[in-house]
Amino acid sequence: MKRKKITVIGAGFTGATAAFLLAQKELGDVVLVDIPEAENPTKGKALDMWEAAPVQGYDSYVKGTSNYEDTKDSDLVIITAGVARKPGMSRDDLVQINQKVMKSVSAQIKQYSPNSIILVLTNPVDAMTYTVFKETGFPKTRVIGQSGVLDTARFCAFVAEELNVSVKDIKGFVLGGHGDTMVPLVRYSYAGGIPLEKLISSDRLQAIVERTRVGGGEIVNLLGNGSAYYAPAAALVEMAEAIMKDQKRILPSIAYLEGEYGYDGIYLGVPTILGANGIEKIFELDLTEEERAALNVSAQSVRDVMSVLV
Numbered sequence: 001m002k003r004k005k006i007t008v009i010g011a012g013f014t015g016a017t018a019a020f021l022l023a024q025k026e027l028g029d030v031v032l033v034d035i036p037e038a039e040n041p042t043k044g045k046a047l048d049m050w051e052a053a054p055v056q057g058y059d060s061y062v063k064g065t066s067n068y069e070d071t072k073d074s075d076l077v078i079i080t081a082g083v084a085r086k087p088g089m090s091r092d093d094l095v096q097i098n099q100k101v102m103k104s105v106s107a108q109i110k111q112y113s114p115n116s117i118i119l120v121l122t123n124p125v126d127a128m129t130y131t132v133f134k135e136t137g138f139p140k141t142r143v144i145g146q147s148g149v150l151d152t153a154r155f156c157a158f159v160a161e162e163l164n165v166s167v168k169d170i171k172g173f174v175l176g177g178h179g180d181t182m183v184p185l186v187r188y189s190y191a192g193g194i195p196l197e198k199l200i201s202s203d204r205l206q207a208i209v210e211r212t213r214v215g216g217g218e219i220v221n222l223l224g225n226g227s228a229y230y231a232p233a234a235a236l237v238e239m240a241e242a243i244m245k246d247q248k249r250i251l252p253s254i255a256y257l258e259g260e261y262g263y264d265g266i267y268l269g270v271p272t273i274l275g276a277n278g279i280e281k282i283f284e285l286d287l288t289e290e291e292r293a294a295l296n297v298s299a300q301s302v303r304d305v306m307s308v309l310v
């Protein structure tokens with residue numbers, strides 16, 4: 001059987017970190033792609049990872065390139081390409097710049113890997129996933145955005161720290177958009193099977209929820225230059241593993257909604273089953289009034305960003 005192939009577009013901090021994790025998990029051979037101006041550093045990063053293979057004991061080959069022919073017939077394509085917001089750049093400018101990037105990479109994916117599943121990380125992720133969906137014309141099950149896995153991971157990390165217990169025993173649950181507008185469903189979150197509400201005071205839980213909401217910003221402030229990449233890359237790779245191994249994991253994905261939760265024609269974070277076919281199912285849950293209101297805010301903010309798309 002042929003070895004699986006995964007392309008990572010954007011060989012920056014997140015893309016390179018994701019590529020290294022994918023190789024370490026031997027989820028497939030990895031092709032790391034960036035723009036022609038960045039070809040040498042991209043080749044350098046890939047070669048460096050391949051040279052780590054004998055030490056780490058993985059057989060996944062890692063190739064760096066700016067030539068999309070090298071990506072031909074990828075099973076999975078991960079998009080981390082894009083530009084971060086710089087001083088003086090409005091949010092709308094950022095949306096349009098990254099939209100252009102999505103359009104150009106979508107054309108290449110469509111040409112070289114028409115049967116691939118696509119995972120999008122580039123921000124603003126809901127609108128960028130929508131752009132890739134429209135530009136490739138791929139079925140909605142094969143164009144998926146990442147945000148909830150990361151938001152949940154941040155939430156679980158803070159809860160584990162609060163309780164001084166293993167992260168392995170914490171299960172969180174997040175709906176909606178990324179970061180500021182995420183909707184954490186605390187009543188579906190557990191430590192060792194025990195509802196968190198029984199273990200942590202509501203004040204402390206609320207503080208953890210708030211910290212999770214601004215989790216991306218906390219890292220940006222600490223780094224001083226650039227945004228988080230270890231946890232985002234780990235989140236991507238968890239989704240990639242679910243798909244490549246057909247694990248049927250229940251994970252939050254940014255999925256295209258056509259009536260689910262009462263929304264139509266937008267990408268929003270919802271609980272899904274991820275497997276070899278991409279998004280294999282969307283779970284619809286009954287929401288409390290408060291949760292519904294928060295999800296509406298989230299959906300509206302996605303629509304606001306989408307209205308800037310050209």
Ligand code: APR
Pocket residue numbers: 009010011012013014015033034035038080081082083084101104105121122123124226227228229232
């Ligand atoms: N094709 C391929 N690569 C591109 C393109 C393009 N058209 N345009 C930009 N890139 C590359 C850049 O050259 C750079 O190497 O995308 C990479 C982005 O990497 P970083 O600047 O290091 O950004 P990173 O921190 O990895 O974040 C990437 O993920 O979390 C989100 O908001 C973040 O949208 C951002 C993305």
